[in-house]
Amino acid sequence: MERTAWQHSATRRSFRRYWRFAWVWLGCGIAGTVGCPWIGIAADGAGVKWLGSLMAGLWALFIGASIFGSCLVFNAARMRHRLRRHPWRPYPVSVLPPGWGGPIVQLRPAGSGVVFVQSVVALNYRWHHVADVATLWFCGVPGQGGVLARPGGKPLLWGRRIRVSWIRRWRERAVGER
Known part of the structure; x- marks a missing residue:
């Protein structure tokens, strides 16, 4: 287990x-x-x-x-x-710059073409914790939301699912920063 x-x-x-x-x-x-x-x-x-x-x-x-x-x-x-x-799972990520809310993290499970999009729920002085990383740890259900962290398990940020379906699909197709 x-x-x-x-x-x-x-x-x-x-x-x-x-x-x-x-x-x-x-x-x-x-x-x-x-x-x-x-x-x-x-x-x-x-x-x-x-x-x-x-x-x-x-x-x-x-x-x-x-x-x-x-x-x-x-x-x-x-x-x-x-x-x-839930356990921590490492995901390769792309980070899209913030729009009206926090930055958007694209979780890309290795070996699959699936992209899960999470919007970071945090004050803007904490957004730098998801920038400039190729891998983030995620704890939760990728399509619903969960906790994001840099490798090592800290600091903790909440990642929520984007609720509006057309915006979520648009963000899934967007090319993020690596």
């Missing part, structure tokens, strides 16, 4: 780092969302109107951080699900 990706220590370390990052965003967002109104009310009561106004603006930013953190935690749960159930 093949080892699951979760059994690789580098993968678990990378996942813990991602999980911690997600929960920090969510925790700070919730703390600020709950705390800002109380600080603003207390500041207004004490006659410090500028602080109350500042807290109203910060409150909106903390709501955004809570939403962002929730998305990260959800994505981490999806990653953990795939990592615990």
Whole structure:
């Protein structure tokens, strides 16, 4: 039986780092969302109107951080699900430059003419992890989505299936960068 990706220590370390990052965003967002109104009310009561106004603006930013953190935690749960159930498989890849979203990775299983297209779901400062590589590890179901990583199992990126069929077929035919 093949080892699951979760059994690789580098993968678990990378996942813990991602999980911690997600929960920090969510925790700070919730703390600020709950705390800002109380600080603003207390500041207004004490006659410090500028602080109350500042807290109203910060409150909106903390709501955004809570939403962002929730998305990260959800994505981490999806990653953990795939990592615990599937092995890492190396795939030769071509990377298409980002269009409206993240970069597009074409997974090309060796010995077959099939191309699986995955859109990288990550902030743009993490896109360089899929650029300039000829092989990526993939953990999941190629036609549906899964976790992408450089050989070695880190850093972890979520690759999702492109849902619009004509765009997916167009991206499957496109010639990527090697």
